[in-house]
Amino acid sequence: MKIWPSIGQMRWGWFLLGAAVILLWPVFFDTHTPTILLVWALFALSLGLMWGYAGLLSFGHTAYFGLGAYVYAIAVVNIGESTVPLLLAMLVPAIVAAIIGAMMFYGRISDVYMGVITLVVSLILFKFMSATAGDKYAIGDARLGGFNGIPGFPVLNVPGLPDVSLFGVPMYYVAAVALLGCYLISRWLLARSFGRVLVGIRENEARCELLGYSVPAYKTAIFSISAAMAGLAGCLFANWAEIVTPSVFSLRSAAEVIIWVIVGGLGTLVGPILGAMVLGMLKLLLSEQTVIDNSLILGFILVVVVLAIPRGVVPALQGWFGKRTRIRTQRAVHVRARRRVAAPAPGRTP
Amino acid sequence: MDYAAVVILEILYMISFIALVSAGLAVVFGMMRVINLAHGEFVMLGGYTTLACQRAGIDLWFSMLILAPLVVGLVGLIVERLVIRFLYGRMIDTMLATWGLSLLLIGIVTLIFGSSAVNVPTPIPGYQLGAYQMGGYNLFIIGVTVALYIGMWLVLRYTRLGLIARGAMQNADIAASLGYNPRTVYMVTFTIGAALSGFAGGVLAPLTGLLPASGGGYIAQSFIAVITGGAGAVISGTLASSVLFGAISQIVSFASGPVLGDIVMLGLAIVLLRLMPTGISGRFFRNSQ
Numbered sequence: 001m002k003i004w005p006s007i008g009q010m011r012w013g014w015f016l017l018g019a020a021v022i023l024l025w026p027v028f029f030d031t032h033t034p035t036i037l038l039v040w041a042l043f044a045l046s047l048g049l050m051w052g053y054a055g056l057l058s059f060g061h062t063a064y065f066g067l068g069a070y071v072y073a074i075a076v077v078n079i080g081e082s083t084v085p086l087l088l089a090m091l092v093p094a095i096v097a098a099i100i101g102a103m104m105f106y107g108r109i110s111d112v113y114m115g116v117i118t119l120v121v122s123l124i125l126f127k128f129m130s131a132t133a134g135d136k137y138a139i140g141d142a143r144l145g146g147f148n149g150i151p152g153f154p155v156l157n158v159p160g161l162p163d164v165s166l167f168g169v170p171m172y173y174v175a176a177v178a179l180l181g182c183y184l185i186s187r188w189l190l191a192r193s194f195g196r197v198l199v200g201i202r203e204n205e206a207r208c209e210l211l212g213y214s215v216p217a218y219k220t221a222i223f224s225i226s227a228a229m230a231g232l233a234g235c236l237f238a239n240w241a242e243i244v245t246p247s248v249f250s251l252r253s254a255a256e257v258i259i260w261v262i263v264g265g266l267g268t269l270v271g272p273i274l275g276a277m278v279l280g281m282l283k284l285l286l287s288e289q290t291v292i293d294n295s296l297i298l299g300f301i302l303v304v305v306v307l308a309i310p311r312g313v314v315p316a317l318q319g320w321f322g323k324r325t326r327i328r329t330q331r332a333v334h335v336r337a338r339r340r341v342a343a344p345a346p347g348r349t350p
Numbered sequence: 351m352d353y354a355a356v357v358i359l360e361i362l363y364m365i366s367f368i369a370l371v372s373a374g375l376a377v378v379f380g381m382m383r384v385i386n387l388a389h390g391e392f393v394m395l396g397g398y399t400t401l402a403c404q405r406a407g408i409d410l411w412f413s414m415l416i417l418a419p420l421v422v423g424l425v426g427l428i429v430e431r432l433v434i435r436f437l438y439g440r441m442i443d444t445m446l447a448t449w450g451l452s453l454l455l456i457g458i459v460t461l462i463f464g465s466s467a468v469n470v471p472t473p474i475p476g477y478q479l480g481a482y483q484m485g486g487y488n489l490f491i492i493g494v495t496v497a498l499y500i501g502m503w504l505v506l507r508y509t510r511l512g513l514i515a516r517g518a519m520q521n522a523d524i525a526a527s528l529g530y531n532p533r534t535v536y537m538v539t540f541t542i543g544a545a546l547s548g549f550a551g552g553v554l555a556p557l558t559g560l561l562p563a564s565g566g567g568y569i570a571q572s573f574i575a576v577i578t579g580g581a582g583a584v585i586s587g588t589l590a591s592s593v594l595f596g597a598i599s600q601i602v603s604f605a606s607g608p609v610l611g612d613i614v615m616l617g618l619a620i621v622l623l624r625l626m627p628t629g630i631s632g633r634f635f636r637n638s639q
Contacts, residue, residue: 057442107624112385112441116577117620123570124616131609251566255449262446296457302450306443307436 014270015183022176031172033284038175039236040276042182044260046229048272049186051261053195054222055202059115060122061257064093064227066248068234070129073150073244078140083159089235090228097227098220105216105223119254126249149245156239166239175236179273182229186269189225198222252295256283259302265312274314352480357604359479363488365596366495370554372572372579372588373498374547379576380584381519381539384434385445388452389572390565391459392544396422396551397560398459401470410473418552419545426544430537438536452565459562472556487557494553498546503585515539519584571595574619578626595619 025034047061068089075085100121104114133146142150156174158164166174189195200208201215209215238244247253257276264275279301286294309316375389386392396418403413429451437444474486506512518525518535526532558564575595579587595615603611 059445103620103624107627109623109627112445113577113623113627115442115445116573117623120570120574120616120620124613127609127612127616131607251569252453255453258446258449293457293460295453296461299450299453299455299457303433303447303454306447306450307433310440310443 018270019180022180023173026169026172031169033281035172035175036237036240036284037277037280038172038179039233039240040257040260040280041273042175042179042236043230043233043257044264044272044276045179045182045186045269046226046233047257048261048264048266048269049189049229050222050226052266052268052272053190053202054198054219055111056219056223057111057115057258058223058226059119059258060254061118061226061230062254063118063122063125063249064097064230065234065237065253065257066122066125066129066244066246067093067096068231069238069244069248070150070234071231072235072238073153074139074142074144077142077150077153080154081160081162082154082156086156086232086235090231093231093234094224094228098224101220101223102216105219108216122249122254123251126246126251129246129249147246149243151243153238153242153244155242171239175240178232178236182232183269183273190269194218194221255302256298259298259305262310262312263301263305265314265316267311268314268318271312271314275312352482355479356482356484357600359484359488360604361597361600362492364600365592366492367554368571368575368596369499369589369592370491370495370550371547371568372575372592373502373550374543374545375572376576376579376584376588377502377546378540378543380587381515381543382438382536383441384438384540385441385448385573385577386543387445387448387569388429388455388565389448389547390567390569391452391455392422392426392547392565393551393554393568393572394459394560394562394565395425395455396548397470397555397558397564398463398551399548400552400555401463401468401560404470410471414552414555415549419549422548422551423541423545425548427537427541429544430540434540435533435537452569456562456565463560463562465562467559467561469559470555485557491553491557498549499585499589506585570616574616578619578622580626 022038025031043061043065046064047058050061051057071092072082072085072089075088076082079085100117104117109117129144129149130147132144133148135143137144137146142153144150154162154165156166156171158166190198197208197213197218200211201213201218205215234248237248256279260276260279261272262275263279264273265271279298282297283294286292286297305312371393374392375386378384378386378389399418399421400410400414403417404410408417433447433451434444437447472485472487474490476483476485478484506516514525514530514535517528518530518532518539522532522535525535558567575591576588578595579589579591595618598618599611599615601611602614
């Protein structure tokens with residue numbers, strides 16, 4: 001039985017449709033809000049890749065998002081041109097995740113303890129960054145600024161041309177290309193043997209180990225790749241918000257990305273993207289009113305989804321649409337089986 | 351000399367603080383292997399219950415020692431019936447659902463009490479220790495924690511309820527075959543765990559002040575204390591890790607500021623989990639409670 005039919009199946013029609021909608025959007029509509037939705041979608045994609053396919057849930061994935069944002073801000077204040085900071089914003093989270101991941105996975109730590117450790121990492125960063133007010137906490141020219149964060153750093157520019165900054169619609173296209181590119185990279189990774197081994201690890205770790213795959217190495221690799229994507233999203237977030245504060249490391253944002261992914265759907269790539277966009281939009285709309293607290297709605301959604309549709313909305317819908325074809329196949333199988341029963345093999349008496 | 355006494359008292363207070371806020375989580379994790387991420391919000395609810403009762407004119411001692419655990423225990427019972435009981439055996443899903451619950455509770459409390467910080471008056475005045483002004487209430491916290499842990503030990507060791515609890519903890523199947531419905535045991539355990547959290551919140555409210563989001567501050571400490579302590583031994587494991595983390599965090603705080611104290615404590619927790627994945631109790635006290 002094919003449990004995960006989406007692996008390696010690139011639905012080019014849907015992809016091109018989605019890409020066309022994203023790329024043509026600025027022709028007709030405003031881009032400020034859609035930009036941040038694309039960035040959140042990229043962040044959710046990074047967690048969805050790791051959690052949905054390798055079965056690794058990082059409770060504090062926002063640590064790498066925040067690291068990307070902070071690394072970009074610190075580096076761009078010191079360097080002035082944004083190409084190297086952009087690369088550093090992916091490289092540093094990837095290295096940090098590789099170190100933490102290697103420590104956890106080679107230590108054979110169970111998934112619950114992994115949840116605790118990843119959460120504690122983002123708590124440490126939150127406490128540290130909140131406490132860095134004052135002049136003695138500075139890296140080069142960048143003051144970390146404690147709870148107020150780092151404001152007013154240069155935004156992304158065209159590589160090699162520090163004066164031509166990407167702002168508004170060009171920034172939207174940077175985010176769009178980043179999201180579509182990371183989606184294609186994820187699809188490509190999953191279609192290769194690397195991705196298939198990851199799914200194998202999720203389904204049966206001992207069997208993969210016995211087949212000769214180094215399970216910790218694969219887990220560390222996907223953790224690191226996912227952290228690099230989260231770092232890229234963090235860097236784009238910093239460019240959109242034009243300020244970085246310790247709230248990127250908070251429990252609240254750690255919870256948010258997990259909610260986006262689980263509501264969207266585990267084991268799909270489009271699920272987390274849609275989940276982040278819809279719930280991100282909801283979050284922005286809710287923050288415009290003050291009657292109902294934002295966390296009340298978010299918490300309610302998370303509880304209901306875990307209880308009612310633990311696999312998420314997109315897989316549930318896929319299962320619902322796929323049901324008709326499945327019923328047809330099953331009926332054919334049943335008919336064949338009935339024929340076999342009706343005409344027993346010769347030489348066998350009941 | 352006075353300074354040494356101050357340091358020792360502060361270390362004892364920190365140890366008691368961690369042990370007190372971890373008690374509820376330790377009972378729930380040790381007995382049911384359920385990690386309750388809404389634990390911090392249960393503690394916060396205990397604080398707000400105390401505040402509400404005190405504003406309504408009820409005696410402060412009565413509201414923090416009796417009413418806070420009762421109300422939060424009731425909330426725990428409702429939560430167990432509505433959410434947790436559908437998720438037994440699905441550890442990650444339980445963590446996610448209780449995380450959602452924690453956001454939900456923060457939202458509800460914000461709706462009722464507003465999002466600004468409020469204070470509960472301290473019922474015990476401070477005293478003078480040499481050149482230093484000390485909070486008398488800290489001593490009360492230390493005393494309450496010692497009494498609570500002795501009480502928990504006595505109940506687990508010498509009562510029929512404790513016997514059933516220990517039996518269910520060691521082997522739920524055998525306890526069930528002897529006629530004790532594990533579902534009922536779980537329900538009672540979760541309620542008691544929530545009540546303990548509410549008790550901690552009520553008792554600590556005069557010291558810490560109250561915010562709807564203040565649960566997040568408790569969850570990190572109690573979480574690492576309980577997980578590092580290990581699931582095998584509720585009392586000895588939690589106490590051991592509380593002593594370790596409390597002492598180290600407070601010593602580092604005295605040496606170089608409170609933030610570094612917190613960071614060193616969390617870093618140490620990561621290292622300990624890597625070295626001892628079954629927790630302190632899994633390593634050192636295999637046969638205790």
